[in-house]
Amino acid sequence: MALTIGEVEHVALLARLALSAEEKHTFAEQLGSILEYADKLTGLDTEGIEPLVNILPVFNVLRDDEVKPGSLREEILSNAPLLEEEQYKVPKII
Amino acid sequence: MELHQLTIHELHDKLADREISAEELASSFFSRINALEPKLRAFLTITEEKALKQAREVDKAGKYEGLTGIPFGLKDIFCTRGVRTTCASKILENFVPTYDSTAGRRLEEQGGILLGKLNMDEFAMGSSTEQSAFQSTCNPWDLERVPGGSSGGSAAAVAAGEVPFALGTDTGGSIRQPASYCGVVGLKPTYGRVSRWGVIAFASSLDQVGVFSRDIRDCALVLNIIAGKDPLDSTSVNLEVPDYTSFLDGEVRGMKIAYPREYFQQGVDEQIKTTVMQALRKFEAMGAIIDEVSLPHSEYALPAYYLVAPAEASANLARFDGVRYGLRDFEAQNVVDMYSQSRSQGFGNEVKRRIMLGTYALSSGYYDAYYLKALKVRRLIANDFDKVFADFDLIVSPTAPTPAFKLGEQTGDPLTLYMNDILTVPVNMAGLPGMSLPCGLVNGLPVGMQLIGKAFDEGTLFKAAYAFEQNTDYHKMRPVLGVK
Numbered sequence: 219m220a221l222t223i224g225e226v227e228h229v230a231l232l233a234r235l236a237l238s239a240e241e242k243h244t245f246a247e248q249l250g251s252i253l254e255y256a257d258k259l260t261g262l263d264t265e266g267i268e269p270l271v272n273i274l275p276v277f278n279v280l281r282d283d284e285v286k287p288g289s290l291r292e293e294i295l296s297n298a299p300l301l302e303e304e305q306y307k308v309p310k311i312i
Numbered sequence: 313m314e315l316h317q318l319t320i321h322e323l324h325d326k327l328a329d330r331e332i333s334a335e336e337l338a339s340s341f342f343s344r345i346n347a348l349e350p351k352l353r354a355f356l357t358i359t360e361e362k363a364l365k366q367a368r369e370v371d372k373a374g375k376y377e378g379l380t381g382i383p384f385g386l387k388d389i390f391c392t393r394g395v396r397t398t399c400a401s402k403i404l405e406n407f408v409p410t411y412d413s414t415a416g417r418r419l420e421e422q423g424g425i426l427l428g429k430l431n432m433d434e435f436a437m438g439s440s441t442e443q444s445a446f447q448s449t450c451n452p453w454d455l456e457r458v459p460g461g462s463s464g465g466s467a468a469a470v471a472a473g474e475v476p477f478a479l480g481t482d483t484g485g486s487i488r489q490p491a492s493y494c495g496v497v498g499l500k501p502t503y504g505r506v507s508r509w510g511v512i513a514f515a516s517s518l519d520q521v522g523v524f525s526r527d528i529r530d531c532a533l534v535l536n537i538i539a540g541k542d543p544l545d546s547t548s549v550n551l552e553v554p555d556y557t558s559f560l561d562g563e564v565r566g567m568k569i570a571y572p573r574e575y576f577q578q579g580v581d582e583q584i585k586t587t588v589m590q591a592l593r594k595f596e597a598m599g600a601i602i603d604e605v606s607l608p609h610s611e612y613a614l615p616a617y618y619l620v621a622p623a624e625a626s627a628n629l630a631r632f633d634g635v636r637y638g639l640r641d642f643e644a645q646n647v648v649d650m651y652s653q654s655r656s657q658g659f660g661n662e663v664k665r666r667i668m669l670g671t672y673a674l675s676s677g678y679y680d681a682y683y684l685k686a687l688k689v690r691r692l693i694a695n696d697f698d699k700v701f702a703d704f705d706l707i708v709s710p711t712a713p714t715p716a717f718k719l720g721e722q723t724g725d726p727l728t729l730y731m732n733d734i735l736t737v738p739v740n741m742a743g744l745p746g747m748s749l750p751c752g753l754v755n756g757l758p759v760g761m762q763l764i765g766k767a768f769d770e771g772t773l774f775k776a777a778y779a780f781e782q783n784t785d786y787h788k789m790r791p792v793l794g795v796k
Contacts, residue, residue: 226668233626233671234633235664236652245668248726252669255727256615259685262692269687270694272517272547273743273767274504279546289410297407299640306635311647 220250316344316473317790320382320530323476327376334367334381338425341383345427345474348793351455353447354469356388357396358428366425379537380423385478387466388429389436390416391510395426399512400444401434403632403639403658413510414545415479415521415538422537427475431465434660435629436486436514438462439732440722443662448719451493452791453757457716460490460732463524467494470524472793477525477534483514484617485712485736487522488748492711492760495750495789497531497777499523502768503743504549506535507542515624516547518617518740527787528749528778532556535770551768559774562782565599568704569776574610575709575735587752587759588710591780595708598779605704607696612689613738618730619673619686620741626670632658665726694742701766706776709735711748711760739764747773750786758789 221229226242226249237245291304300307315323315337326332332340342360349355363383370381391397391409398404412420420426433443441449441464449464451457452472459468463480467490470478480487482500491498499522506521513519521538525531536557541550571592576585596602634640634654641653659667673682700707712732722729739746744767748760765773781787 221672225672229668229672229675230652232675233667234630234648234651234655235659235667236649236656237664241664245665248665249669249672251727252618253672253682256619256682256686258615259612259619259689260681262609262612262689264685264688264692267688267691269684270691271687273694274547274549281543293408293410294636297410297637299634299638300642308635308647309644309650 219254221246315340318476319526320379320476320533323382324376324378327381334370334425335364337381338363338367338383338427341427341475348472348474351793352450352452352468352472352474354431354449354465354472354474355428356398356400356431356446356465359395359426362395363425363427370423370425378422378533379419381425382423383425383427383475384419385427385430385466385469385475386416387432387463387478387480389432389481389512390479391512392416392426392429395429397429397512398446399435400432400446401658401660401663402445403655405639407637409510411510414507414542416510418537430463430469430478433462433464433662435512435625435663436462436481436483437625437662437666439485439489439729440717441465442719442723443660445660450719451716452793453495454716457718457757458493460493460712460716462486464490466524467491467496467498470494470496470526471791473790477523477530479538480522480524481511482520482522482740483518484621484740485733487524488736488746488760488762489712489732491524491748493716493758495758495791497525497528497750497787498748498760499531499535499770499773500739500746501535501539501770502745504547505745505768505770506538507545507548509542509544513628515621516628517624518621528774528781529557529560532560532774549768554771556770556774559771560778561775562779564595564776564779567600567706567776569595569600569602569706569708570605570700570704571602571708572607572610572700573604574607579731579734580710580713581715581754583754584710584713584715584759587754588708588761591751591761592708594780594783595776598783605700607700607738609689609692609696610738613693613741614730614734616686616689616693617733617737617741618669619682620690622666622670623673623683624670626667626674629663629667662726690741693738697742697744705772707764709762709764711735711762715754715757715759735762743767745770745773747777749777749780750789751780752786753789
């Protein structure tokens with residue numbers, strides 16, 4: 219079943235995507251049919267099954283906090299869309 | 313034989329015997345690339361100047377060991393310091409990384425020479441390389457068909473002889489499926505076997521770096537170099553890396569090979585089933601023990617994958633906000649609009665679709681029903697494999713349900729396109745090693761057989777695949793491109 223336009227707008231806001239009216243309509247249909255396909259899982263009994271988040275038995279990996287050479291500041295900043303005095307500049311936040 | 317048809321180990325012999333120099337070798341591949349690219353469009357960036365300079369340095373040093381002087385390509389998802397890395401997305405069109413991926417760096421440290429960056433589906437989301445924001449790549453076997461995806465540029469370039477080998481990434485089949493479509497060897501190692509440092513993330517619990525090559529020996533040589541613990545990737549595993557070439561003994565006598573009945577159903581082309589069954593008979597004739605098994609939760613793998621992978625992608629792709637790098641919309645008046653507008657202009661349809669799907673599956677009220685449920689199903693899928701591997705050494709199946717399809721044929725309905733991954737996603741869900749190797753032609757198009765092994769047992773894949781290769785000629789098949 220297709221999602222409502224309201225649901226699509228809510229998800230788009232969470233995902234920080236500005237969608238056109240046409241995109242909203244298309245995604246409402248397409249996400250609906252993909253989720254309908256995913257509903258196949260609801261028929262499967264998973265009572266008592268432990269979710270598998272990661273196949274490796276790795277939990278917390280720590281290392282000593284040593285200073286090592288990394289990327290160069292100028293190189294990193296050269297990818298910035300807009301800089302002012304070596305700082306990233308963005309439109310007003312509040 | 314022409315240089316572009318040779319394997320790494322054959323090219324190495326020519327360099328070591330001083331028959332050719334590294335510079336001549338690189339130049340010869342660039343001639344090939346320049347001749348083919350107008351048709352094939354496998355490369356997004358060609359690094360000719362840098363490569364020829366490196367090749368001259370190699371020749372000056374005059375020592376040809378291992379990969380020294382051997383050209384290669386990287387899927388454009390691997391960060392390359394000073395060389396544009398786009399992930400085939402408009403959002404990274406002008407992004408120049410300040411560091412190298414560990415896998416790519418290890419190849420260069422061994423003397424490998426990068427010829428360029430290869431096309432892919434945007435952010436590795438797709439099965440045909442048609443989701444690239446820049447160009448579609450053609451299949452060298454039939455220019456009207458797709459090379460598969462998402463690592464389609466890597467597969468096409470190796471198949472067409474533009475590079476002797478290439479690296480790709482595989483989240484749900486993105487190495488094995490294009491390898492099958494293009495008639496080359498494609499290996500997705502065990503999750504954790506190869507460092508993913510410097511590889512742009514798609515779905516972090518599934519992504520793995522792997523190899524495209526012309527034969528099994530080359531694949532083993534490359535895995536020897538890129539495998540192993542990397543302090544920069546906490547998910548890379550600290551397990552000894554064996555010399556994978558030591559498994560190339562051509563012997564499968566007594567090896568127990570299972571073929572899951574579910575992988576010969578699920579809409580698999582009849583001729584592909586027959587071709588892979590013939591390969592299984594070949595293994596049997598060589599002394600392996602083959603038997604049918606069941607992986608009963610197979611049909612749930614694809615729907616579970618299309619919840620888990622988009623959910624992880626929606627989190628990983630949140631970093632593209634137009635602040636520090638990448639495309640920015642300069643019209644927006646406030647910062648939230650800037651994020652939303654930049655992302656909407658920078659991401660293509662499939663990427664947006666998966667971000668939306670993943671965000672929905674993780675959102676309040678749906679998390680348990682979709683994401684958590686999918687993770688439980690993932691456990692059942694992994695358990696299925698464990699049960700089979702208690703009695704068997706290896707699982708064999710088709711890699712993809714069909715041969716390469718036509719460009720433009722499957723761009724309409726996302727679900728149809730997702731079905732291409734039906735035989736490969738379970739392997740990622742369980743984190744196991746998988747390989748596709750050529751095992752025949754159907755209507756003039758290559759067909760791959762998938763070998764699935766126990767975790768960290770790539771050795772058995774190499775052993776079986778090499779034995780098959782030694783007893784068949786499929787790895788010698790080359791497409792005819794009408795260009796010298």
